[in-house]
Amino acid sequence: MAASPRRAVGIVDYRAGNLRSIANAFDHLGCEVVIVTREADFDGLTHLVLPGVGAFGHCAQNLRDSGLLPAVTRWALNDARPLLGICVGMQLLADASEELGEHAGLGWIHGRVQRLPAAERGVRLPHVGWNTVRFVAATAGFVAGESEDFYFDHTYGFFCADPRNIAAECTHGVTFAAAVRRDNIVAAQFHPEKSQDAGLRFLAGFLAST
């Protein structure tokens, strides 16, 4: 990344999990990292990350309460600038989630977040560990047809209404969206910041988007 222009990555801090690992990974890639807690923090950013760990309803409520949602919406929809959702940060982009009751999402990428069916023999929940991600569209430096192992830790999965939004798939009893995309928005169910070399490559690929 040495020759590429300066990147300033903002990580939205809305009290939904650990931002440290994501910040460390972008720091490792040579970026300036800004923990975004107020609107003024958006100044000078080139890329934005929406993280999220925990229950969907808890995360959605905290994002609304944070006061940052209007600025995130302007960034991602009005200005069409690069946004990366990670884990529940990806799920929040959906229309709704059924985790612990029905909760509305942002509806930026149509689909529902549903519990992965665990009935199949040998399939345990939560889905914890390294699983094969098959890219079906060019995404964050990966090309269609490429497969790589990434680290997952979740119970609910994103099921897209429009297959054109599916960037990558993964199978755990059922096939679900491992990554989704729409124009300037990309999001991953897996944790790139915890996926060693493959994850750093994914994050570097996101940084290459403008």
Next chain:
Amino acid sequence: MVKKRLIPKLLLKRRRLGTVERMVLVTTRGYEQVIEVGDPVSQAKIYEAQFADELIFLNIDSSPIEPQAPLLDVLRRAASETFMPIAAGGGVRTTDDFELLLANGADKVCVNSAAIADPSLIERAAAIFGAQCVVVSIDYRHDAQGSRVFVDGGRTATPLDPIEWAVRAAALGAGEILLTDIARDGSGEGLDLPTIRAVADRVSVPVIASGGCGLARHFVEGFLDGHAEAVAAGTFFCFRDQNPMQTRAHVRNAGVPIRVKT
């Protein structure tokens, strides 16, 4: 298909070096006979270079988790220098302890004695942080009284049966169960396969088997005979002329789905 996992377990103890308290990496045998082996963060970086799938840090002093706790310093440094999942525990009492560990670099939290004293801790932690974040660690021994769960670092017996407690912990919201047979800890004699399998077959969450790995074959047995999703080992990776990469090759050759890195 989700891959089976090899997890180095890093046991930590406080040592006063001059005026500074630091955590050192140790191994144990039967939760006693503590041997100091080095610096935990350096070792974590070595494990990452060897493609370990995940790391578990356990503070065996079980000292309180407070903002100045040396355990948090280890986690912060490990999380800034490795890019892999980290579970941490030892001394976890409250959901505030979960929050401190997570804020300092852990992705998951191992809870043991406190979950037995108050099982609602599992439910409360799962509601706040998600079940995927809650690892219930169960230490047990087989003795003349049968199989019993022990707390306080293996010192205090409880009336609980390890299999029944694992089933209950999973029902309360544990996302994973870490099982350790205290008598086999550091022995190299192999895993307690009957108990591991009994738990794995009765819970739907992943089981991490630990205690007794002395040969690469023992990992294969944990997966194929014990039905474990992951096998954790401390002494094996610290002392033997073995590392996660070599072990991975053995496991793969036995036909177990595992991440391939060469």
